[in-house]
Amino acid sequence: GPYIKWLEENGGDREQLTAAKALTPPSGAPSCYKMSMPQELHYNRYIADSTIRLIEQSTEEDASPFFSWCSFPDPHLPIAPPKPYCDLYSPQQMPLPVGRDGELDDLPSIYERILAGKILPNGTDNRGLTDEHCQEMIALTYGMITHIDTEIGRVLDALEKSGQADNTIIIFLSDHGDMMGDHGLLWKAFYTFRGCINIPTIVSVPGQLGGQQCDALIAQIDLFPSLLDLCDLPLPGSDWGDKPTPFSRGAVRPLHTHPGHSWKDLLDGSKQSIRSTVVIENDDPSTGHQVHALVTSTHRLTIYPDSDEGELFDLQNDPWELFNLWYHPDHAGLRCKLTSQLLNDYVRETPWFPIPPWNA
Secondary structure, three states, X not given: OHHHHHHHHOOOOHHHHOHHHOOOOOOOOOOEOOEOOOHHHOHHHHHHHHHHHHHHHOOOOOOOOOOOOOOOOOOOOOEOOEOOHHHOOOHHHOOOOOOOOOHHHHOOOHHHHHHOOOOOHHHOOOOOOOHHHHHHHHHHHHHHHHHHHHHHHHHHHHHHHOOOHHHXXXXXXXXXXXXXXXXXXXOOOOOOOHHHHOOOEEEEOOOOOOOOOOOOOOOHHHHHHHHHXXXXXXXXXXXXXXXXXXXXXXXXXXXXXXXXXXXXXXXOOOOOOOOOOEEEXXXXXXXXXXXXXXXXXXXXXXXXXXXXXXXXXXXXXXXXXXXOOOOOHHHHHHHHHHHHHHHHHHHHHOOOOOOOHHXX
């Protein structure tokens, strides 16, 4: 797209993005190499510079308030940072993923087929993953993260220089995580392990105290209502319940036009939580699985439709999710309770849309 055009106009070689022109021959660690593209021609630089231009334009006399979606694809497959980031972290010093013998025996049967290479989620072959491979992946991923950190620093410096830092909400988050060798798995798929579903969320809001950490449950669908709430803007369709209609509605409970919850009150400390559960649905075309999961402050339950298999983890006593309790008779009651809660909360998260024609 535009980046490749920019790259070529600046004398860059798109082949330097690939393993074919890696700085050193790839070691065999999955999708890992040291990229030969100079950092000044890397797509991270292009993305940061594009955002900086937007910030600079926002200071012009006739400029409106700005919204920027500064979207870096990294860290992501291929795991291929350029210099100097590819050499910042020693693989030998990287901690290995935590595991246990017999862990696979307690998981749904699809994991055995994935680790045997009979199923390739998103084209990823999980066979032959060694400790050395894991350490190399982690070290290079840390390099990619540091690369992103550098470019975000340039964006924040530009925001500061523009004089708008004290009037700008900044949110750093991701779309998903990466298994990175946890449970012997790579990348992402239908997995609802913490490696995939726990994502960074860092928020800076003018006037709010910084340096705070919050352990409350939030979900990606909370981002939209949170941003609008922080900007004192109404949610689209939020006046639906006030519009005239030939019959009454909302007699049992208020009608919510968007499933998310604002986490504004979490930032100022007026609330300790905004939701008791998070519902996750994950459609994975490569395997055909449409798993649904419920996360609470203490447990994570995942159901596999058209199957009696599933996952149930005690997140307090088993934070690494190594002991699946789904099949244990002693936890059958808890499994039923959480399954019922998943059904209830999944329905409640469904928004009241589309707006009916009599309210158009």
